[in-house]
Amino acid sequence: MDTHAHAPLDAGVGVGHGLADVKSVRENTPPSSEEAEAAPAKGRKRESSAKKVAPPVADAPTSEEEWAYEVAHAEASTDLAPIVGRNLRRLRTQRGLSLERLAKASGVSRAMLGQIELGQSAPTINVIWKIARALGIPFSALISTTAQTGTRLMRSQQSKRLSSHDGKFVSRALFPFDEPRRVEFYELRLAAHATEEADAHPPGTMENLVVTSGTVEIDRGEEHHVLSAGDAILFEADVAHVYRNTSDVDAVMYLVMTYAETVG
Incomplete structure (x- = not known):
């Protein structure tokens, strides 16, 4: 899954x-x-003297x-x-x-x-x-009443977070996820020696990722890449790909995801 x-x-x-x-x-x-x-x-005059009766509740339009x-x-x-x-x-x-x-x-x-x-x-x-x-x-x-064109402050405690079933992989959305968008920005955390498998995203999806802590291996199809702290990678994410933390500490990554079409 x-x-x-x-x-x-x-x-x-x-x-x-x-x-x-x-x-x-x-x-x-x-x-x-x-x-x-x-x-x-x-x-x-007749209207003012008539007894007020609550209108019937109509069925929802179909x-x-x-x-x-x-x-x-x-x-x-x-x-x-x-x-x-x-x-x-x-x-x-x-x-x-x-x-x-x-x-x-x-x-x-x-x-x-x-x-x-x-x-x-x-x-x-x-x-x-x-x-x-x-x-x-x-x-x-x-x-939507949430769309804003000015400054939007997103407190850490209010961030949208999703994690894997075992809790070893956690992502935090660093963007307003309740608005239509083509670009998303995430903080990713992968536990020591943990692996996260990702399914293919829609055609044209690009991932631009930088590692800030730990050592991460990324497999994309037949490709294999090793990234240390400070290394970045840009790749097409429309095929299955894998993140693997080979270090003894949690890996921290920041990811910019760009879609070919608007989502949300």
Whole structure:
């Protein structure tokens, strides 16, 4: 079993996360004063005197099209709009896409994309799906509240750690594992005279590793390499590979993993 802890850490938010906060542009807009005055006074009087009955709980939608028409309560209005707007602008600019190009790729109008980025419109689930597909990102990337473009401090005690069954191999994520990414950074610890076998990663995956303590042997297919403290190696990790600590002390390594496609 591959306990190689630097496999992609998929901690993304599921599709259903935050659905209660999503509403269409129409439901997100309070009635205008003209609309309110247009309502019959008599009807308003009957409404105020009518007995209030809790609305029935609807069954959960079973398809993407049904989710597109789900709306939140009016008081939940603006929480999601600025989050989606900030994430959309960041992810679009990172990919060098203009609003026009993204509009053509997603089928969402340029005007609507602009309104979403400005936080003026809260898109339906269907619209978010279209944008996510066009950008080639997980749905959760657009509604995540954890994405940051500034400084991100990750305390040691809060780090994501994974270990082998026998506890002789431990990896610590040194990156925000809850965001879409193509690059991951790990601290690896391998006990004295222990071996860690890693399965092949997706095609195009590269590992850039440096040893800071101990002596480590790395086998990649028919290749065999010996690294002492200070030595580094860069190799394609899309074939099975092995880490072996031949020293009497724990080996400490730092690994940069680069994927051909976005993960997480």
